Amino acid sequence: MKQNLYLGVEAIGQAAIDGGISGVYAYPGTPSTEITEFIQDSKQAAEKGIRSKWSANEKTAYEAALGMSYAGKRSIVCMKHVGLNVAADAFMNSAITGINGGLIVTVADDPSMHSSQNEQDSRFYAKFAMIPILEPSNQQEAYDMVYNGFSLSEELGVPVMVRITTRLAHSRAGVIRKAEKETNPLKLSQQPSQFVLLPAIARQRYKGLLKKQKDFEEASFTSEYNFLKKGTDKTLGIIACGITINYLNEHYKTKECPYTILKISQYPLPEKMLHEIEKECEEVLVLEEGYPLVEEAVKGIFNKHIKVSGRLSGTLPRDGELNADLVAAALGLETLEGATVPELVVNRPPALCQGCGHQDMYKALNEAADKYSKGRVFSDIGCYTLGALPPYQSIYSCVDMGASITMAKGAADAGLVPSFAVIGDSTFTHSGITGLLDAVNDNSNIVVVISDNESVSMTGGQESSALGKIESICEGVGVDPKHIRMLVPMKKYHELMVSTIEEEIAYEGVSVIIFRRECIQAAAKRLRAEKKIKQNPKL
C-alpha cells in the first residue's frame, strides 16, 4: 500500500475529499489553515467540483456548511479553537437541528499557545452541545476518522467534531488512503421542520438529542478507536486520550507497558469501559491534551473512591502541551536530559518582516499619538499584533477578532479621547464591520486604522474577503466619506501619514484611515509566480 507523507491537517483534507464532501468551509487560523489549503490545491477536489473558497469568518463558514448538509450533501467546516467561539451560536444549535448530509466540524486546539491567545479545549464545546467527538492519536487515525466520520454523522443524525491539536496538525507521517467515495445526491430531509427551531419544535428536537445520548455512548463503546488493554500490574490504570497515547508508548518500545491502558479517541466517554478500568486498577492516571475534562468526569462516573490523578491533581502540569518527558515524570520513569542551554542564548521572538507596510504605519501612528498619554491604541489579531513588541510598542490590546474597534469605542465613550483602533483588512471583514456600525450609530469619537495588506498574512497569505471592498463597506456602514482617508504606508510618505492622522484626531466622530500596501511576502510570492509563468508560458 502506498504511504503518503501527510501533515495531520493534510490527512484530514485528503480524507474529506475521499470521504465524499461537496464543500469545505473555513476561515484561516493556525493550526487549522492547511486543511482547506490542501483541498484548494487538490486536483482531485477540483475535478470533483468541491467548493473550497475562504469564508468571511467561522460563523458564516459553519452556517454555510450546515446549509450544504441541509441540502443532503456532505460538508466539512474547519477552524482553530477560538474560531469555534465565533461559530458557537450556529454550532450549539446545529446539535438541536441535527444534520441531513454528514457534517464534520474540525477544530484545531493550540495547547501551549504557539500561535493563539488562549488554549481552550474544544472537547468542552462538544460536550456542551452533546455531540460525539473523534480525537485522533496519529495521522492515519485522523484520515480514517474523517473518512468514516461523515457516515457516523449521518447514522447518528448530528454533526461530529474532530478535535486535533497543534502537534498532530503540524506533524507529518505516512498515511494510507482508502477508495474515493461518491458525493451525496441533492436530497432534502424527510422531516423538513427539523431546521425550524421555534420553541415548540426545538423542545422536541432537544428531547430527541437527549435520547440519542445513549446511542452516542454505545458508538464510543464499540468504536475501534477506543480500547482497553489489560496489564499485569494492577496498581495503576492509565486513561490516554488522543495523541497522549504516543507519549506513553514512547516509553514502552522494547517492553510491554505493565499497566492497564484505556485509550480514548471517541467521546462521549464509554462508561462501561471506565468501570472496567475502575474494577481492574487501584488508581488511575489520566493523560489528556488540554483541560482536565476526562479527569473531572471519571470522578463522577467511578463508583469507588479510587485515586484519580492527572492535570488537576498536579501530577501533570495544568497548562501547556504534554510530551513524553512529562508523561515519564508522571509515571516515575527515569528520563534523560541533555546539556543545559548556555546563558548567552537569548530569545528570538517573531517580528514584522523587513519592508512590511505595518512598520511604516506604526512609525507614523507613534509620532502622531506621541503628544497624548500612552495606552490609547487598541488592536486586533494578525501580523500587526507584533506592534506590541519593541521597537514599536504601539498597541495596548489584542483580545479577539474585531475587538479593536469596539474597545476603542467603549474607551472613547468613557472619555479616553483620542482612542485608536488598529485592525487588518481581513480581521475587519471577519468581525470589525458590526463594531464600526455601532461606532457610527453612536457617533463615537474614534480613529480606526485599517492596515490593509490585501491578504490574510499571519496564516500564510490567504485571499482576504476584504479585497477591494473596504472603502465601500465603510461608506455603506455610514462613515462620512470625508473621513475615510487613504494612505500608502511607505517611508517617503511619513509626513503625510502623520498629518493625516492628526487631522482625523481633530475630527470629533468616526474616522477611518486605510493604510494600503501589499504584504511583502505576498508580493514576493506573486513575483515568483509571474516569473515562472514568463519562463514557462505553458504552465
Added chain:
Amino acid sequence: MKTDIILAGVGGQGILSIASILGDAALEEGLFLKQAETHGMSQRGGAVVSHLRISDAPIAADLIPKGGADIILSVEPMEALRYLPFLSPTGYIVTNTTPFINIPNYPDVEKLMEEVRKQPRFVAIDADQIATEIGNKRAMNMVMLGAATPFVQVDPDKIIRGIEHIFKSKGEAVVELNRNAFMSGREFALANK
C-alpha cells in the same frame, strides 16, 4: 535503528526543505518517519524547530524526548545551542557558523562558537561561505543537509535523487549547484567529524 534529528533555525531560513528532502528519502527506503514542524507566528523571523524522527520500527511520539536526539542540525549557531537539552550524550551538533542576526541583542558569535566547541561531538561548518564559493549563497541549506548525512542512516544517493527531483523544474544548472553544495557539505563533515 533510529535517527532522531532536531532541525533548528530561524523562520524563513528554509529548514523545512531540508526536512522534506530527508523525509522523502527515508520513506523511499521503506523506513518509518514522523516530522513535527513549526507553523504560524514563529515563521515571522522567530526561532523555529522541526523534530524529524526516522526509524525501521514504528515511531510513537511526534516529538523527540529530551536527551534523545542523535543530531542537532542547525543552520545558525545560536539556534544550535537552544536545543541542547534534547541532544543525546552520544549525539552530534552539526551547525552552520554564519549567524542570522535579526535581533538587537544577538550574542557575540565567537562566544557562541566557544559553547559549540565545548560539546563532545560537533561539526562547525561555514555553509554560507561554501555555498557562495560554489555559486549561490542560497544553497546553504543543501550544504547543511550534506553535512548531516554522515550521521543519518539514510542512503546519500537517495537524498541526491530527492534534491534532483525538487530542483528539476529550475533547470540543470540549479540542480548541479545544489548537488555540489550537498556533496561539499558531506565531504566537509566526513573530514571534520
